[in-house]
Amino acid sequence: MKKEKSLQKRIGLWVKEYIKQFPLQLMVLPGILFMIIFSYIPIYGLSIAFKNYTVVSTMRSAAWVGFENFEIILKDRYFWDSVTNTLAISFLKLLFGFITPILLAVMIYEIKDGPFKRIVQTISYLPHFLSWIVLGGMLISWMSTNGMFNQILMGLGMIEEGKNILLDADKYWWIASLSDVWKEAGWGTILYLATMAGIDPTYYEAARIDGASRFRQIISITLPLIKTIICLNFILTISGLLNSNLDQTLVLMNTQNQETAEVINSYVYRMGLAQGDFSYATAAGLGVSIVSVVLLVLANLLTKKLNDRSVL
Numbered sequence: 001m002k003k004e005k006s007l008q009k010r011i012g013l014w015v016k017e018y019i020k021q022f023p024l025q026l027m028v029l030p031g032i033l034f035m036i037i038f039s040y041i042p043i044y045g046l047s048i049a050f051k052n053y054t055v056v057s058t059m060r061s062a063a064w065v066g067f068e069n070f071e072i073i074l075k076d077r078y079f080w081d082s083v084t085n086t087l088a089i090s091f092l093k094l095l096f097g098f099i100t101p102i103l104l105a106v107m108i109y110e111i112k113d114g115p116f117k118r119i120v121q122t123i124s125y126l127p128h129f130l131s132w133i134v135l136g137g138m139l140i141s142w143m144s145t146n147g148m149f150n151q152i153l154m155g156l157g158m159i160e161e162g163k164n165i166l167l168d169a170d171k172y173w174w175i176a177s178l179s180d181v182w183k184e185a186g187w188g189t190i191l192y193l194a195t196m197a198g199i200d201p202t203y204y205e206a207a208r209i210d211g212a213s214r215f216r217q218i219i220s221i222t223l224p225l226i227k228t229i230i231c232l233n234f235i236l237t238i239s240g241l242l243n244s245n246l247d248q249t250l251v252l253m254n255t256q257n258q259e260t261a262e263v264i265n266s267y268v269y270r271m272g273l274a275q276g277d278f279s280y281a282t283a284a285g286l287g288v289s290i291v292s293v294v295l296l297v298l299a300n301l302l303t304k305k306l307n308d309r310s311v312l
Contacts, residue, residue, distance in 0.1 A: 049283035055276060062279075069283035079284065082267040083242075085173070085260055090241040092177035098237055100181055101188030102230065106218055108189060109196045124186025132183075136251030139179055140166060167256040176252065176261070180245060191233070195226045231303040239296035242288045264288055 018025065044059070049069055051062040073079055104124060111117040127135065142148040143165035150162030165171060199222065207217045223230075244263035253261035264284070272281025 046282060046286055048279050049286045051279055053279045053282075055278075065279075069279050070287065072280060073284055073287065078262075079264075079267060081259070082262045082264050086242055086244045086263040086265075088173050089176045089244060089263065092173060093180055094237055094241070096177060097181045097184065097188070098234065100185045102192060102223075102226075104185055105189035105192035105196065106222060109193060109222070110214065110218075121186070121189075124189065126186070127183040128187035130183075132245070132247040132251050135179070135183060136248065139175070139252065143175075166252060166254065169257040169260045172252070172257045172260045176245075176248060179252075180248060188233075191229050192226055195229045196222060199225050227307070231307060235296060235299040235303060238299035239292050241295060242292055 048059055048062060050064060050066060051059070052065050052068075053059065053062040108117065108120060108124075111120065144150075145162045145164050147162070147165075149165060150159070153159045154162060166175065203221050203225075204217055207221060212220065242264055244265050246263075246265040246269060249261060249263050249266045250269075253266065268281045268284045268288075271277050271284070
């Protein structure tokens, strides 16, 4: 009897609190509906990964084939070539793209407030707001036979004549990774700068009194106090190793560099939409998603072991 009264009291308090916050609940409702419509309802479509689905059939009428599509993927040499390219580009992006925003954020933070600091921030953010169609067109122009890069290299005497750099398959991994760092490094500093802005200035004052240099203050104060955000970004980056940038690939890939430019997302796109093999493409996408979740859990366990607590 007491338990029932206690439960009824809790429900009553919850209802009162909900009514009190009803305007705020209405603000959240569109986001919830968006997630249900575009994130949860489409999960039903994953069933075609286990079916022989075609454009003339429906998801219900398509015949079940079990794990046949996954078996085909495991034997597909071109799929594994795309996996190799994806991992290579992603590891290069991780190597340069993860560290660069941290270093850039620290350097911006160390600049005194003023017009110069705002200009540096604006310039570093700008590439993020340009689509890959625009940036890709710029890169294609710069790397052409008579483009800016070849003109600079010939001016320095490093090459005798220009050549289209994007046609060189051996250089594509570096082009994809470094151009992505150029586009996103400035935007990646926002979280770090926001965290640094919340650091108590008395820490730096005490360090200066003790005779600590600026570099020592960065090592002993700034970096340790943004460690949580660094770990969070690391986890999200590791979980996205197999989720390559489709827009970038479609813009920069051509028939000459396709063997090193084809990534999982572009291969799934080509198989699903261009060739109409929807079951194969769905199975490949589902497999990548499962591996990404596993990587997310492993990265979280690693950071938990290093920090003695979980970030997620």
